[in-house]
Amino acid sequence: MSRIGVLVCHCGENIGRTVDCASVARALGDLPGVAHAADYKYMCSDPGQLLVKQAIAEKKLDGVVVAACSPRMHEKTFRRACASAGMNAFLCEMANIREHCSWIHESRGDATEKAIALARAIVEKVKRNQPLSPIRIPIERRALVIGGGIAGIQAALDIAEGGREVVLVEKEPSIGGHMSQLSETFPTLDCSQCILTPRMVEAYQHPGIKLLAYSEVESVSGYIGNFEVKVRRKARSVDETRCNGCGECQAACPNKKIPSEFEQGLGKRSAIYVPFPQAVPNIPVIDRAHCALFRGRAKGLKKDACSKCKEACGRQAVDFDQQDTFTTVKVGAVVVATGYQLYSVGKQQPSDKLKGYGEYGYGTIPDVIDGLQFERLASASGPTGGKILRPSDGKEPKKIVFLQCIGSRDPAKGIEYCSKVCCMYVAKHTMLYRHKVHDGKAYVFYMDVRAAGKGYEEFARRAVEEEGAIYLRGRVSKLERTGNAIKVHGFDTLSGRPMVIDADMVVLATAMRPQPGIEALAQKLSVSCDGHGFINEAHPKLRPVETNTAGVFVAGACQAPRDIPDSVAMASGAASKVLGLFSNEELERDPTVAVVDETGCAGCFHCERVCPYGAVERKEIKDRKGVLLKVVATVNKGVCQGCGTCQATCPSKNVELQGFTDEQIFAAISAL
Amino acid sequence: MVSEVASGAKAEFEPKIVAFVCNWCTYTGADLAGTSRLQMAPNVRVVRLPCTGRIDPLFITKAFEGGADGVIVSGCHPADCHYTAGNYHARRRFAIFRDLLDFMGVDVRRTTFSWVSASEGGKWRDVVNDTTARVKQLGPFAEYQGLSVAPPPARSQAPASGEWESSPRGRDTP
Numbered sequence: 028m029s030r031i032g033v034l035v036c037h038c039g040e041n042i043g044r045t046v047d048c049a050s051v052a053r054a055l056g057d058l059p060g061v062a063h064a065a066d067y068k069y070m071c072s073d074p075g076q077l078l079v080k081q082a083i084a085e086k087k088l089d090g091v092v093v094a095a096c097s098p099r100m101h102e103k104t105f106r107r108a109c110a111s112a113g114m115n116a117f118l119c120e121m122a123n124i125r126e127h128c129s130w131i132h133e134s135r136g137d138a139t140e141k142a143i144a145l146a147r148a149i150v151e152k153v154k155r156n157q158p159l160s161p162i163r164i165p166i167e168r169r170a171l172v173i174g175g176g177i178a179g180i181q182a183a184l185d186i187a188e189g190g191r192e193v194v195l196v197e198k199e200p201s202i203g204g205h206m207s208q209l210s211e212t213f214p215t216l217d218c219s220q221c222i223l224t225p226r227m228v229e230a231y232q233h234p235g236i237k238l239l240a241y242s243e244v245e246s247v248s249g250y251i252g253n254f255e256v257k258v259r260r261k262a263r264s265v266d267e268t269r270c271n272g273c274g275e276c277q278a279a280c281p282n283k284k285i286p287s288e289f290e291q292g293l294g295k296r297s298a299i300y301v302p303f304p305q306a307v308p309n310i311p312v313i314d315r316a317h318c319a320l321f322r323g324r325a326k327g328l329k330k331d332a333c334s335k336c337k338e339a340c341g342r343q344a345v346d347f348d349q350q351d352t353f354t355t356v357k358v359g360a361v362v363v364a365t366g367y368q369l370y371s372v373g374k375q376q377p378s379d380k381l382k383g384y385g386e387y388g389y390g391t392i393p394d395v396i397d398g399l400q401f402e403r404l405a406s407a408s409g410p411t412g413g414k415i416l417r418p419s420d421g422k423e424p425k426k427i428v429f430l431q432c433i434g435s436r437d438p439a440k441g442i443e444y445c446s447k448v449c450c451m452y453v454a455k456h457t458m459l460y461r462h463k464v465h466d467g468k469a470y471v472f473y474m475d476v477r478a479a480g481k482g483y484e485e486f487a488r489r490a491v492e493e494e495g496a497i498y499l500r501g502r503v504s505k506l507e508r509t510g511n512a513i514k515v516h517g518f519d520t521l522s523g524r525p526m527v528i529d530a531d532m533v534v535l536a537t538a539m540r541p542q543p544g545i546e547a548l549a550q551k552l553s554v555s556c557d558g559h560g561f562i563n564e565a566h567p568k569l570r571p572v573e574t575n576t577a578g579v580f581v582a583g584a585c586q587a588p589r590d591i592p593d594s595v596a597m598a599s600g601a602a603s604k605v606l607g608l609f610s611n612e613e614l615e616r617d618p619t620v621a622v623v624d625e626t627g628c629a630g631c632f633h634c635e636r637v638c639p640y641g642a643v644e645r646k647e648i649k650d651r652k653g654v655l656l657k658v659v660a661t662v663n664k665g666v667c668q669g670c671g672t673c674q675a676t677c678p679s680k681n682v683e684l685q686g687f688t689d690e691q692i693f694a695a696i697s698a699l
Numbered sequence: 700m701v702s703e704v705a706s707g708a709k710a711e712f713e714p715k716i717v718a719f720v721c722n723w724c725t726y727t728g729a730d731l732a733g734t735s736r737l738q739m740a741p742n743v744r745v746v747r748l749p750c751t752g753r754i755d756p757l758f759i760t761k762a763f764e765g766g767a768d769g770v771i772v773s774g775c776h777p778a779d780c781h782y783t784a785g786n787y788h789a790r791r792r793f794a795i796f797r798d799l800l801d802f803m804g805v806d807v808r809r810t811t812f813s814w815v816s817a818s819e820g821g822k823w824r825d826v827v828n829d830t831t832a833r834v835k836q837l838g839p840f841a842e843y844q845g846l847s848v849a850p851p852p853a854r855s856q857a858p859a860s861g862e863w864e865s866s867p868r869g870r871d872t873p
Contacts, residue, residue: 131736
């Protein structure tokens, strides 16, 4: 016979007002197997917890039911109290008679009756509870950071500075991300490259960081503390160990007309190229889609069409036969920092949900550009050497119209959210423009100016009050090319008048979207994305850098639109979470995991198919002579998260979720 | 006068409804309903499980057998499952199980399958109230009662346990 103790809490008046706690305790005290029943005003207080401990010692209890608030609130508290009294913590459970009873019912009779039933069900369950002990798993104390933008670099540096190894994977030939494309940054107008490139070099040279540039995550298996990640190292066609970054190959390449991705199409590059002069690592890559040699090979030409770069290379680093290779790294934690892409404004859209802005003529009117293109024009290292010149005729624009919220806050075009950074960078753009073209006029069509951040509001005001930007509250319906100018048809809602501006150039502040391929990556990592593809954090307020998969953390604009300070703060937050995890040699986990009864398992592996985590493995049972008897399922306790889908699926009921076994639940149902 | 009201209230059938909910969405949503003091019918009793994927169809038959007049199954919305896919498995399972229930003679209107997220306390109240009202209209579900080998709530009135064990299962339906 069990010896269960039932402790009913009044929660001051919260439960006691509608539930007659004394009669709940009396009714439960009469149940078979209940050795002790009492009620108390505040069970979670120190004296209340002392009552629990005393009851365990004096009545020699082998199970405790606390009928009080939600187990989400105080289960840990009472389990800890029970453990300190020498009882196994998992023999203590809570019946929720506050959130699920006293707070939602008015009739004292009904509430009391329901409270008795709820507590009775838990008593029956606890009678069948087994003592469990937390699972311990060793931790591989090395981290993987996916994405080498400012967030990824910051996370990698912080973890490496904390004394743990980092593998930094970047899909582009160079790290640096979007921040390396920016000219100056708000609200201080620091030169972006000047503050970023030292960090890039630091990350590259740090003995604790292994940089895998031009690489992508191919597959991920394992679980917190023990991930195994396969990384595809894309073929650069250049031997990284031989190349010294002299640049002779680029000079020799005859095809120099390829639109540069780094310059947002405003500049050109060769087929063998380094994305930008400060690239880290400073090793070129051959763009096989544009290289004459590879195009020839793809067409089946016997003779190589060109090998000028190879001939120019003094170190024999160019290798046309290089193939993709794979490396496997074992890591204990993953930081996802894949960043963003801009909403593409044209008619071509990646999904039906996104509508684009055909009416703005982006792509057909050459002088309609997006924010990142303006950054390149304004950048000293950009295609114009820092001069603001029109892409169409290279003339200095005297009138620029900036349009905010292109894509953002526009559900009709598929995105409801605010991209957060555009108000600030448009203000910055107007300033950069006015600093370079003193007689130029900058107009801004805006919906609201959202300048929340340290020094941000002051910065945005400065654009208007000191730099003379003209802010017009309203939207633009159409952009039209008339001769050399662009007719901007807008509406100023504050004066209530339609506005037509003949602009020389229009800059669209387009929305931030997650990187393409984020959903596939999220699937590899078993983390979820929101409707837009941004990675979901574990809790929007209290766990902003964790994901729902233990050991996978998130930083920067892959989680939501973020500016640089936010991304860096998030990256440091994620890094500190990783270091916190790595400060343990072993990991302690809740033992709510599935266990297979191997004697009964028939080896149908339905459980293997339904397990969302791949926690079910196959195990061969052999006799003493080594003859195979059967293959059964076995659950990897480190991987299992305890959903119990396997148990509900098992036809022979030979897998059980500890803490939620069929026996326990049937007993609880029957007692309700 | 008072006694009339009391007897009138007594005459109304108060169903017992068992709810199987997942820990992460609906249980938390029900907690939120409590925290927000949303008043609702007292007929629903919640069984907390880690995930709707854990809910075995047998739990539902067991609940009916144990005297429940209705059953609610509720978990995370599609794509919101804490365990990525448990709710999808549950959805497929219960889409089929409803037909079986119907075949077994259980009016499927006694069952409610819904998604209630952790932020939908109001929706949880509606699910509870709607199900209670519907089951009230359908009346008590007595067909399965007595099938149980040992129904614990009525233990004191039940015959001696020896008789329960010796009587063949299913024969002693009243």
